[in-house]
Amino acid sequence: MEQTDQVPGTPCLFEDLPGFGTLPEAVRRDLAAICRLRTYEAGQTIAQAGAPSDVIGVVRDGILRLQKTLPDGRQHVVGLLVAGDMFGRLFDGPLHFPVEAATDAKVLTFRRAAFETILLRSSELDRLMLRHLMDDLDRARAWMIILANPKVRGRLAGFLLLLCRRFHRVDQLVAIKGPTIRLRIPISRPDLAHLLGARVESISRALHALADDGLIEILLPDLVEIRRIGALAEEAGEPDLAGPALMPDHGAGRTASG
């Protein structure tokens, strides 16, 4: 379903996206030529599984949901994409997981065939894609570790820390207010429950339990303030993240170096 009528003249800037700025100018020009900016509303489907999937996408703004559609119609969230993240399968068949907009979102899309042509001629773009995929893989594994926590409290704590680590430069999701961090939870309770392998009620109870123990404060259902991040990390079973790693300014800002 091509939306060719969608402001084809949009400049399609991507120099500020991580990695793209350092590409050679020729490559950037080629990419700009096949690039198109699209806007989606929350809940809209961006790419379907099994469809031809002729497109490679880069999130520019907002949050996307990577999900698995179960045969009974239920949808299982299997990942979140934020600005700079990509989706689409290069040199390969259809997507294995459909993509939906979790919030209003802007997405840069490239026609797959053309993108692959450029890829074959630019080792820089190639390296960018490799690094991207390797990072995705590590993130998926980090998520596995969170999910492997036996208790809901621990999984939830790990999820909150993941949000801090990963989304601290996105939108207004993470705001550092002195010693505490204010955090917006970008998905609904039902989705979060699916993601963490629990029921909505358990999520609610676990969140309020963390609040009762003073680790966090619930300002709104989807807005929490993290008060004792060390205790939260311990709860998550990742004491190595308890220290400085989280605050973007206070030290090695690398991802889990485990």
Add this chain to the structure above:
Amino acid sequence: MEQTDQVPGTPCLFEDLPGFGTLPEAVRRDLAAICRLRTYEAGQTIAQAGAPSDVIGVVRDGILRLQKTLPDGRQHVVGLLVAGDMFGRLFDGPLHFPVEAATDAKVLTFRRAAFETILLRSSELDRLMLRHLMDDLDRARAWMIILANPKVRGRLAGFLLLLCRRFHRVDQLVAIKGPTIRLRIPISRPDLAHLLGARVESISRALHALADDGLIEILLPDLVEIRRIGALAEEAGEPDLAGPALMPDHGAGRTASG
């Protein structure tokens, strides 16, 4: 810790590894020149996290464990590598997860710098690496779905199905005996418990519960016979896999097409 004394003359065949056989002969020759076959015993460390990680590895034989070392010394298994799987970070820093041999194993190693040089000149090898990473990513996500199952029984069922799907052409792990499948569980109970986010006792109980209900039969602690694979898939919450997809001969042998 270079083991240059390790039979340097070994031919290092990799033509039969998935994907490598179709590479141009020049690329294969270059790869063979920097390739070295190494042998590890079960439990041995193959690559450490944080270390320079100057090596790209391809599993030739046996099973490797990708794990996260927790600060308290416990080790959390985050993935299993079998013949054809790769590890190592291209154009990037150290590994994020150490690699250990789960069984006696043979591994093909390439010096990273040299491998990257070849990569820059061969778009075919590049595509191979991209596909490899995309497959890894999908597998990690499939594992996330398994881990998100609220009940241990469901997670265990999903794990057994994953073993069937993924390892059916590896070693003697999976043997199809008429209507049933005989399956070797390649990791210990403590590792399995960590992997599935449960305790050893819960794993044991869940396994025997599946046996009591006739879905499987436990021949040895690490050898089970799957009797009702459809029921097992339903237990795992993946009815779409209940059908033909599992048996390598009876239809589309693709990975989950979710």
Add this chain to the structure above:
DNA sequence: CGGTATTTTGAGTATCGTCAAGGCCAGTGG
């Protein structure tokens, strides 16, 4: 055959899933 590690079983408790009900908010239609 004996010793050790692994796996299994048992009993008690904590946690979580399930069912049910209530509150909050946004959108709809009178």
Add this chain to the structure above:
DNA sequence: CCACTGGCCTTGACGATACTCAAAATACCG
């Protein structure tokens, strides 16, 4: 403008499941 509706979040009570601690049984190895 206001009642109504439906989705989402929360709370409560109860039963099922899983974790904890402890001990027994089994498999593994010399």
